[in-house]
Amino acid sequence: MKLTFTLLVSLVALAMTGCFASREARVESDYSYTGNFRRYRTYDFITGQGLAADTSRLGEVLREAIRTRMRVQGYRPARSRADLLVNFRVFEGDMRFRGYAQEDLTRWVTTGVVEDDETPKDERQGYKPVKLLLTEGTLLVTLIDNKTNRAVWNGYASGVTVPPGVQGEVVLKRSVRSIFDRYQIFTEGYLENNGQ
Template sequence: MVATGCAQQSGVTVGSDQAGRANTASGSMYPAPANPNSPDFSQYKTYSWSSQITNSQNSVFFLNDLLFKTMVRDAVEHEMAAKGYTYQPTGGDLVVNFRSFDQPTEITSNDNLGTGYWDSTEPYAYAGERKVQLDKGSILLQMIDRKKGVEIWHGYASGLTDGNVFDKNKDKVYVAVGQIFKEYNHRADKL
């Protein structure tokens, strides 16, 4: 995966990364050839939550706040529906997971995401050949191809802070999640 960059919007930094994206930063005026490892986003129509999202008692990856976890999940559900995806309790084409970080962090592997972030029945690999730098007050969203067990896309919003604490204002969280999805240029329907 190659980082697609990031944008600063209303005090929040947003970025994303897609599997197999050709590196166009070479300075060439000719488009890079298609990458054979690129996922076919047209095949994804449904999604399911990862096990730690559906576990109603798990709040460890959400600042130990079940209300905040629900708020982010609802915002992501709204954006997935707006992109034409259908939720399935199990067996969706995509497995969706998210995590919040109140302190700056650098993610280089699944180990950096925390034990139990992916359940033992969800052996999804994080593409460790690149790093993601997150500022304090970040939400990281990941989409996994369930059949292949690989991350196909992730997006993040950083800077959700009010002074030195994570800002859990519902409106700001919904705006941040919406900004993450502006970076996701795919739909499940043909609109």
């Protein structure tokens, strides 16, 4: 009985530590006015050298957490010609980052205005840069329009402390969930088709 109680207390403490570590993170996002978010339906992860080729347990935890969120929002994985390419990176240490002061992405998407190279300069939204100091441990997720090869959305959580083992996996999953709470774009028709 004492062993069960000790195990239960340890699990609760572990879960609470994960909650606190995740809660401390500062979560922000910004987007490109060239992003045609209404047409994106499929995604794939960037592959290659370095972190994109991360085959560690934590790298796979990040990929699975991102896959889960993309699926929940109606996106399908595609091996060729995906609409969006997903890239992620974990930075150690403090870093200066340039973000942008923008209205909520969901609200902006409802306007239906997408800028391109042909948009006259006087009709462009214009970016209002904001200098941010991201603290020790930043998880950055970037969505890239595969057709234009431009980053269309960045979501980032700073102050993410990733302890070793299972607790680190929990922190990363919660951080991905918090980041994607800033990207509440569902594929066109997905909510109507799944509401039936």
